Amino acid sequence: MDRIEAMRAFITVARSGSFSAAAEKLDKSPQLVSKYVSQLENHLASRLLNRTTRRVHLTEAGQQYLLRASQVLEEIDSMESDLNAMQHQANGLLRISAPVAFSTQHLAPLLSTFQQQYPDVDIDLNLSDRKVDIIEEGFDIALRIGHLKSSSFIAKPLTPIQLVLCAAPSYLAQYGEPHSLDDLKTHRYLRYSYIDEGNSPAPHNFLAEGQNMHNAALTCNHGELLTQSAILGHGIALQPTFICYQALEQGQLKVIMRDHKPPPMRLYAVYAHRQLLASKVRAFINFAADYYGDQPYWDNCLTAAK
Structure with missing residues (x-):
């Protein structure tokens, strides 16, 4: 028995729901596909599929085997793909x-x-x-x-991706530089509304603890605009360094509260x-x-x- 072919036949039958559909996908006869699956069941001494006239259904053993066999075949296919990629230029x-x-x-x-x-x-x-x-x-x-x-x-x-709290020297001269999360309560916050969409925890959450900076002076879904607003002295922004790095290097913005920043994304x-x-x-x-x-x-x- 070709174990790899038998595994591939079983996986295709399980995913397509019938031997005829699997045979069409594999370009083999339904009889040969059925033979492969039967040989695999005999080898494992376990029934993997319950067959009816219209569809097949996975047994409990079949469900477990489907997961593991799929992982094995993916590794084999990935290895062969790596070797083929070395011989064929990407295009x-x-x-x-x-x-x-x-x-x-x-x-x-x-x-x-x-x-x-x-x-x-x-x-x-x-x-x-x-x-x-x-x-x-x-x-x-x-x-x-x-x-x-x-x-x-x-x-x-x-x-x-590092994030930093930053503000313009002119803003800090006017409103003072915060040194703790409690100090932020009286400051203006420039909030990026679209950050970390669909994922958690959001980097802004650490500022919300204890109601710190819970009121945003400006909320926007464009980080570069928020950086420009911070440069103009409009407030404090939590920004990724890939956006504000030039302003930091040129002294237009200053990193504040270096000990209070979220873990990198x-x-x-x-x-x-x-x-x-x-x-x-x-x-x-x-x-x-x-x-x-x-x-x-x-x-x-x-x-x-x-």
Whole structure:
């Protein structure tokens, strides 16, 4: 018995609901597919499927075996895909969804260098801060920033994203510099309304404890505008360093309360959990994972601004 073929036949029958549908997907006869499954059941000494004239149903053993067998086949397919990717140059159209502020400031150099290395890959980039549906909207990869919940998708961490509380020297001269969370109660807060959408815990939550800065002087879904408002002395902002790093380096903004900041988020490359990953997708993920590093260049502002 070919164990791999038998496992693949069983998985296809279980997911399609019938031997005839599985046979069509596998391009084999229903009799051969049934034979593979029967051999597998005999080998395991367990009934995996209950058969009726119209459909098949998984037994309890079948449910457990389906999960484990799927994982085994995915590993095998992934290994073979890796080997094939080494022999075939990545090519085709790569559709990417990415957050607006990060992309406009930091993504173009990555894409340019990637396409120099993989000239046969064309990129269709869509900038949006909303959480897109990768499969329904036809994206190969979504770049996301946050604390991602577990899901059926794969999330590859690319680089840490630091957040800092910052304000303009003119604002601090007028209203004083806060040194504790309690001090924030009397200050103006510039709040990013779209941060960490769909994920938890939100970075703003740590400010809400004890009703600190619970009233926002300005709420906006665009981080760059909030940074500009902070530079103009309009209030205190909690911002990712990839947005405000230049203002910090130039002294237009100052990091405050360095001991009171949320844990770093991460930039992730999120993609669908597929048995065979296209070489263009694998090439981009591997390239992006090495591009920014564990301390991206924009975080140099944290040491320069001290």
